[in-house]
Amino acid sequence: MRIIITGGTGLIGKALSTALLADGHQVIVLSRNPDKAINTPSGLQLEKWDGKSTAGWGHLVDGAGAIVNLAGEGIADGRWSAERKKLIRESRVHAGLAVQDAVKQATEKPKVVLQSSAVGYYGPTKDEMITENSPPGADFLAKVCFDWEASTVPLVQMGIRRPVLRTGVVLSTEGGAFPKMMLPFKFFAGGPIGSGKQWLPWIHLEDEVRAIQFLLNHESATGPFNLAAPTPVTNKEFGKTLGKVMERPALAPAPAFVMKTVFGEMSTVLLDGQRAIPNRLEEAGFTFKFPTLEAALRDLLKKA
Numbered sequence: 001m002r003i004i005i006t007g008g009t010g011l012i013g014k015a016l017s018t019a020l021l022a023d024g025h026q027v028i029v030l031s032r033n034p035d036k037a038i039n040t041p042s043g044l045q046l047e048k049w050d051g052k053s054t055a056g057w058g059h060l061v062d063g064a065g066a067i068v069n070l071a072g073e074g075i076a077d078g079r080w081s082a083e084r085k086k087l088i089r090e091s092r093v094h095a096g097l098a099v100q101d102a103v104k105q106a107t108e109k110p111k112v113v114l115q116s117s118a119v120g121y122y123g124p125t126k127d128e129m130i131t132e133n134s135p136p137g138a139d140f141l142a143k144v145c146f147d148w149e150a151s152t153v154p155l156v157q158m159g160i161r162r163p164v165l166r167t168g169v170v171l172s173t174e175g176g177a178f179p180k181m182m183l184p185f186k187f188f189a190g191g192p193i194g195s196g197k198q199w200l201p202w203i204h205l206e207d208e209v210r211a212i213q214f215l216l217n218h219e220s221a222t223g224p225f226n227l228a229a230p231t232p233v234t235n236k237e238f239g240k241t242l243g244k245v246m247e248r249p250a251l252a253p254a255p256a257f258v259m260k261t262v263f264g265e266m267s268t269v270l271l272d273g274q275r276a277i278p279n280r281l282e283e284a285g286f287t288f289k290f291p292t293l294e295a296a297l298r299d300l301l302k303k304a
Contacts, residue, residue, distance in 0.1 A: 096151025
């Protein structure tokens with residue numbers, strides 16, 4: 001099958017491309033800077049795009065079996081100035097609209113488009129158990145996720161199957177948030193962030209990729225799916241478990257006011273969370289390889 005991935009040079013995209021190529025698929029990754037892409041899997045086809053139109057790649061959709069739309073500027077790549085917030089939102093919405101246009105123009109349309117999103121869709125939710133039926137939140141990230149998902153909704157009316165990937169915090173030593181979370185523990189300065197009571201919906205990168213492959217191939221899978229392990233933990237529990245696995249203390253707290261001073265509005269990523277569980281994913285028959293945090297961390301750290 002020919003599979004097109006937008007945002008395919010990021011953490012999830014690289015791991016997914018490798019897995020799909022190993023399964024014998026033709027994988028095409030759209031990148032705004034293909035010449036700068038590093039450590040791409042052998043056999044991958046890189047194509048340049050502008051992130052907002054079908055120019056130069058739209059023809060590739062005709063006859064493709066699937067599109068995985070992962071494109072979007074990094075949430076945690078800098079303080080959220082007004083310009084940065086605009087870029088975070090528009091990079092996602094424009095990519096979705098471009099995918100929608102490409103599918104419209106295709107004579108032989110793909111059977112499935114997987115639309116990326118995040119558990120931030122639900123906003124800060126304290127101790128409430130969050131399933132895919134929970135309503136959207138009202139903060140910046142929730143609104144971004146809502147608009148991100150909405151950018152490809154018209155594909156459903158075209159008869160395209162469209163699973164939505166509401167992903168939690170992806171754990172990997174190769175990138176993302178986890179290496180930054182580990183750093184203070186390496187220097188014996190790890191501990192809870194803020195109150196430590198906020199929930200952390202996490203998922204091992206291997207399970208993230210396996211879940212995407214599962215939804216790609218599961219012909220009745222459509223609509224939203226929480227891609228997070230079935231055992232979310234509080235930030236305090238995460239630090240305690242990470243300290244145990246790394247054989248480091250987890251006693252040094254990072255006060256909320258410090259996080260707000262350093263990161264500004266972006267501190268919500270660290271100080272707020274969702275107790276999200278993967279109801280629909282498990283009901284569809286997916287089985288996690290790493291359902292518990294300690295097992296996931298031990299696997300990651302033995303490879304580090």
